[in-house]
Amino acid sequence: GENVEQHPSTLSVQEGDSAVIKCTYSDSASNYFPWYKQELGKGPQLIIDIRSNVGEKKDQRIAVTLNKTAKHFSLHITETQPEDSAVYFCAASSNDYKLSFGAGTTVTVRA
């Protein structure tokens, strides 16, 4: 099955700086890569996703990049704000209904 590795496990950044989280996947058939944000005491929520026919996607301060050859994808958060503090999960899927998640990255934005 699919194996998704996520780094780093924790990330502390100064407010206003950028944050980058990286994930690698093992199944070359994977074609869908979502990112979820989990705030304390809540369930994960989809924040951005990318399909394998696209190299980069941006939504305001959040961007995701995909390198199919190297089988890795990354989440970039620019101009970080306190409300960006959360746990972020990457995921990968090779079919339409099953996701394999990374272990998560705890992001702390320091004021």
Next chain:
Amino acid sequence: NAGVTQTPKFRVLKTGQSMTLLCAQDMNHEYMYWYRQDPGMGLRLIHYSVGEGTTAKGEVPDGYNVSRLKKQNFLLGLESAAPSQTSVYFCASGLARASGKLFFGSGTQLSVL
């Protein structure tokens, strides 16, 4: 529109006890899932369902059973709870035509003593 609702939110069990976690969604989603979340291990899929009356095993199904008798409900059962099942359980649902875009409930914190 409540989205995905999980009950209960917290539960403490003794080893060997049984219980059922209920998940309900009001978005008419075809797909429903049960995940468990443990520190440093991310979200691991226990069981899932691609439609009413269907269920399938995920990556960590042992010790759990599920049922989907109605499209809007997905039940997760523990027949004989073990301390290793102490975890936070999340239910999720999704549309068949919006692959991978899952909506999660707020979780159930389960402790097995």
